[in-house]
Amino acid sequence: MADVATKIKGSLQGNGTAGVPSTSAFDPFVTAPNPLSAANAVGPVQANPFSHDTAAALNGAAFFANQSGFQQPLPAQVDYFHSLVPLDLNHQKNATIFGFPSWVYKAQSSKDGNFYALRRLEGFRLTNEKAIRSVQAWKRVCNGSVVTVHDAFTSRSFQDSSLIFVTDYHPLSKTLAEQHLGAGNRFQGRHNTHIPEQVLWGYMTQIANALKAIHASQLAARIIDPSKILLTGRNRIRLNACAIMDVVQFDTQRSLAELQRQDLVNFGQLIVTLGANQPNVMHNPTKAMEHFTRAYTAQLKNSVFWLLNGLQKDQERNIDIFITGISSTLMSTFDSALHLDDQLTSDLSRELENGRLVRLMTKLNFINERPEYEHDRQWSENGERYFLKIFRDYVFHQVDAQGDPVVDLGHVLMCLNKLDAGTDEKITLISRDEQSCFVVSYKELKKALESSFQALLKPSASRRLH
Incomplete structure (x- = not known):
């Protein structure tokens, strides 16, 4: 295209060659406070x-x-x-x-x-x-x-x-x-x-x-x-x-x-x-x-x-x-x-919310049904990780009275936003075999998510010391 000049590449400045300098190392899993606002x-x-x-x-x-x-x-x-x-x-x-x-x-x-x-x-x-x-x-x-x-x-x-x-x-x-x-x-x-x-x-x-x-x-x-x-x-x-x-x-x-x-x-x-x-x-x-x-x-x-x-x-x-x-x-x-x-x-705010949800789902998928961790095949099924597994079912795998899948994007976004915010609202989680029932808050689920994810980030050498 004649006279096409310049680029848009990752910077809010015109030429994309001199973005705002970062004051710390970039961490894709770090989110800003007040996600719901x-x-x-x-x-x-x-x-x-x-x-x-x-x-x-x-x-x-x-x-x-x-x-x-x-x-x-x-x-x-x-x-x-x-x-x-x-x-x-x-x-x-x-x-x-x-x-x-x-x-x-x-x-x-x-x-x-x-x-x-x-x-x-x-x-x-x-x-x-x-x-x-x-x-x-x-x-x-x-x-x-x-x-x-x-x-x-x-x-x-x-x-x-x-x-x-x-x-x-x-x-x-x-x-x-x-x-x-x-x-x-x-x-x-x-x-x-x-x-x-x-x-x-x-x-x-x-x-x-x-x-x-x-x-x-x-x-x-x-x-x-x-x-x-x-x-x-x-x-x-x-x-x-x-x-x-x-x-x-x-x-x-x-x-x-x-x-x-x-x-x-x-x-x-x-x-x-x-x-x-x-x-x-x-x-x-x-x-x-x-x-x-x-x-x-x-x-x-x-x-x-x-x-x-x-x-x-x-x-x-x-x-x-x-x-x-x-x-x-x-x-x-x-x-x-x-x-x-x-x-x-306004558009940037919506994209910020999208970024939050992607990070959240990424963390959940790192943890949920992990085949093995530290030679423990049941790691993802034990303790607080089990809550996260059935929370995933609560968000994505619900069915209606006829047994048909509930495909409700609004429900998914609402649950993930509340999890990201760590609200005090309590929800009821039921296991797949319907033999176990737990009443937990989003605050507790968020704490479980963060601690489980941090466990995955520990260097292997420090784990062997324990």
Whole structure:
């Protein structure tokens, strides 16, 4: 997939390469306190146009992050990257944007094992070492609306002189051109749908956020093109390929102020192009603005018109002034982001509960009906382990009055949650032969489970000492 960049891999930070450091060794069998409170930590979440199916998105992303892709003759190793997979949908050479044919690959790093996107500029010859050093400034740009740049180097692994940029990899992402302008579609332009104004404002807010971070770092994006902006979630976008022009056109010096003003113009042209649903609409700007006036409110039209006049010297124009001018819509977008945060927290709470139950069932299965332990074939049938065995029957093997199995997921979840919490509620456990009956609390069962599991964890040497 063209311009697919960055990954999601086990971290709540964008690039997945710098997660929160752990303060202690990870123990998969350790759970946090108050297990019954987590599920109710977040109340119902309001409907949010920016929300999406979190579980489906993450499962799909994890799947595609580990796909081997199509088999093509690619180098086995490019510097410290291996297992290259082409991501371009269009196999035709296109040098329109960068001045060199460009290709995108997914690759795995030999340094940290994470996946990255490699953008290759074919046939580029580095004539000035200072050019590639300009990427160092981009590596310090850390913003949620910019695809993070990690490295840049030249390589001959493709049997030519290539320039390689290493960026974050976002599985399942697509470009705004693919999403809205039919790029890569043989019926280009035929099925493009009108973009709601709320969505356009969301895009503008995110791009403004990106430009503010870039301009504050004394840089310019230089490329704000639908084919180079990634859609990584529902209405969630990131500027991509920004650092490339600083290297490719290093010797063509333009003032930073001029480049930043050009960013504003490119920003306005992007919004007009998306609003018109036509990739070449800026060839006729008058017609484009007429369409924009008919389709969208005066506030959006005036904001775009201000951007398009970014090179005019009639007044001071910069991204900070623009952000001040659209402050009212920023609050609406910020509110949507808060609702999405609530939804993600709620989803995470449910997954936390799932993790608790998996650990609990894992412990039970380590103990129940264990064939032998310390040369004792009856270990799992004696003492407190026997309670756990018939508790397993109470949870999973109940039958109704007709002798049919009771398949009640609610009953299973309720019992396991009470066991994990160790409540004082008592239940009646009956043996399989119905000759024995025990009244025990979940608190006693939890204590039995933990002591039995800890017994299994004892080193063999310490057991022999006893």
